[in-house]
Amino acid sequence: MVALALPRTAPSNAGRAVRIARALRGPLLRLLGAVGVIVAIVSITFLVSRVFTADPINLFVGDSATEATRQQARTQLGLDAPLIVQYGRFLAGLATGNFGTSYLSGEQVGPELLGRLPATVELGLYAVIVGLVFGIIVGVAAAVFRGTPLDAVLRFFTTGTLALPQFWIGLMLLWIFFVNLHLLPGPTGRLPIGMNAPGTITGLYVPDALLHGDLATATAAVRQLILPVITLSVGSFGPVARQVRSAMVESLDSEYVRTARAMGISRPRIWFGYALKPGLLSVLTIGAGLVGWTLAGSVLVEGIFGWPGIGQLAITAIQSSDYPVIQGFVLYVATLYVVIWALLELVYVRVDPRRSA
Amino acid sequence: MTAPTIGFPRLIRPTRSRLGAAGRSWALWTGVAILALLIVTSIVSTFWTPYSPTASGTGALQAAPSLAHPFGTDGLGSDVLSRTMAAARTDVSITVVVVLMALVVGTVWGSLAGFFGGAFDYVTMRILELLNSFPSLLLAVLVIAVAGSGIANVIFVVAVLPLPDYVRLARAEIRSKKEYQFAEAARLVGRGPFGVLFAHLVPNSLRPLLTYASVNASYVASTVGALGFLGLGIQPGSAEWGSMIAQGQDAILSGQWWISGFPGLAIFLLAAAFHLISDAIADLRDQGSAA
């Protein structure tokens, strides 16, 4: 998406209304574009799923059911109407916030997704933070010590995380830390079996337990989180480390860093101030990718760790052709993705002076 | 007096040093060697594996690695080494086919868009934007979910995902080169537009595309594995690394790591080989443009 950056200083003789209209044009166009993308994605999923797949009616009636029972079930679910009518109903439902009912569980899709959101957010958020922090540290170290054995080791490590399948890392971590060393708990979800969730404030167990002063639950929740967070953060660590390294190498070679050295600025100050800021800004350019990798990763990782989040729900739905849930999931991912894109673009224009020109 | 040149010539690239040069060739040859090993394995597996990869009960159930079964056996008593070898055929060939398809289609599409411009180019760019606004592995999962599993669908989906990148790269390359003298010269000697494009411009634009193809190959290998793991790829139960890992998932919790362990290492080797090769190609290009 192209940023429609506006000049900072509007001509002073332009009318107030004109100025406001101009200021709103960019964000409005972007919003329209975003809604368009979401509608397009959701529509494509709807049509493709209806055209290509096997009859979902088998989910409700046994294989041995008669044609009459099947027809009856179809009528009940509205699957007998022409495609265009189904599509119309679907869009009308979306507009009123009704995502439909899961074929599998009979639950409303909207509330079901919403109820599982905190689990995915807690896991994904920590994973992105861990991936970012370690990616930045490793990227900076590799750039500062480039050409040395340390750089080679870090590069090897980074490439390793990019090439190792994420789900496999999760399984191997379980084997090492749970099966063999008994250091960390097994794949039982957000808390050990038999432990009660803390009262809901944010929906995230660790801060909630801490807010309630329940240290035991907080500790247990953290222990449950360690392995899935590490596994999920692998997906963002590698790309971040690479991005930071190449941006830092470029800025360390730049004329402005040479100027800073010529002026007697200390080396740590150059690394962590003068050269790092351009490197950090470059991470924003892959910010949307970061969210994408984490979401995709959550689909893989949640299943391994019995994590009751949206990713696991989606996989079950996909494996059993539970269309309404798939639709809800697609809508949720598309919205999240588009919103993150738009936010990042705004942030980027704000923090990178070169972009606001 | 000579024209004022801007200061200090840029011939110096600060310390990429000895380690850099040595590391580069080391990475390239390691990558090529691993890839060769995997390709040979997949060829050998078509006519020989220690046991039949589909036979169950070749040994005890879930037996640990031993001389008779170097990679152990799985829950059905099948030999994990034989299955891993047989799976190499599936995974390596899917990866290669997918990357070749995406490379060829993307290059042709992008070259045409870049060369002729106009409405075709405009439509191309809009399609790219749409594809780009969705996380790719999720897109793969969803398309397979709705279109159904099977090798053909997997190949199709995984090849379509990186297509925007190939198209964009090819388009940019052709646009930057289409006014060059060699293109002009080819036009003057009477080559038609397609002759100029495919005989002169495209061959001169291949390097960045090949570098990208190599990175892409490593992602394709991981994605195919991930789809297999989710049960969305090739028929569950067939010899494919991702679905083998899924099969061994439960056994891991009771300590039998080898059923998932070895196929995972195999995916790692395939992906890492392509990473090493692409890093080496990219570094060589840096070096070339610096001189």
Place this chain on the structure above:
Amino acid sequence: MTTSDDITAQPPVLDVQDFGGGFENQPGHVDPVLHGVTFSVPKGSSTAIVGESGSGKSLTALSIMGLAPGRFRRTSGSIHYSGRNLTAMTEQELRTVRGREVSIVFQDARSSLNPVFTVGTQIADVCRTNRGVTRREAKRQTLEMLDLVRVPEARRRMDQYPHEFSGGMAQRAMLAMALISQPKLLILDEPTTGLDVTIQADVLDLIVDIKAETGMTTCLITHDLGVVAETCDRVVVMRGGEVKEIGSCEQIIDAPADPYTQQLVADSRMVENR
């Protein structure tokens, strides 16, 4: 203006002796670039180093600052600043010289300034590093210095980023940054190359004025003899990594001894007469 005899009688601030080196493009093999470069910069003088691109003049300047590119290897000689051997210093020791004792203005100021920090922040940062003043005081001095180098509306300009500056304005800001630590020696590496002719003249006037006010020693590196005639009293002519001739400004321009210098002077006359 002082005569050349007075100047050479002064002790040198900078003394480059038999300085040679090259680039290690292949391990263990150095391609020589500088050959026994020898000259000195007397205290209070304005010395020019003149040569075409590739003559080694900029590399010499960077070597003085200890900022030669990573592949550069010194093979002979030394550089002394006020009796201290710069070529034997560690990075840590060099830091005490850079900025506070010897400072430098690079050509193309806009890419020499960090694009993601405001100009004011960067100058104030140098001030704080080298003079140990408070943030507030550094800001005040920055403002004062920007006024001194004739940046209009300095208060507003301080909060702008380099890309919002024109080339000439950025060069003034660069000059302010180099001057804020009150160095004893200022190296100017092609400070006006790439600027419009009228702006070039403004910047050169500014440099001459500041020099007159502060009595600082300057070392101007340029390919342009016309600039030298207006601003300098001593000239070092370099070509192919060697010093060809050293003399007073009048002597070099009126009676060049070296054939290459003669050529250079003739060429620049031709440009002027056109």
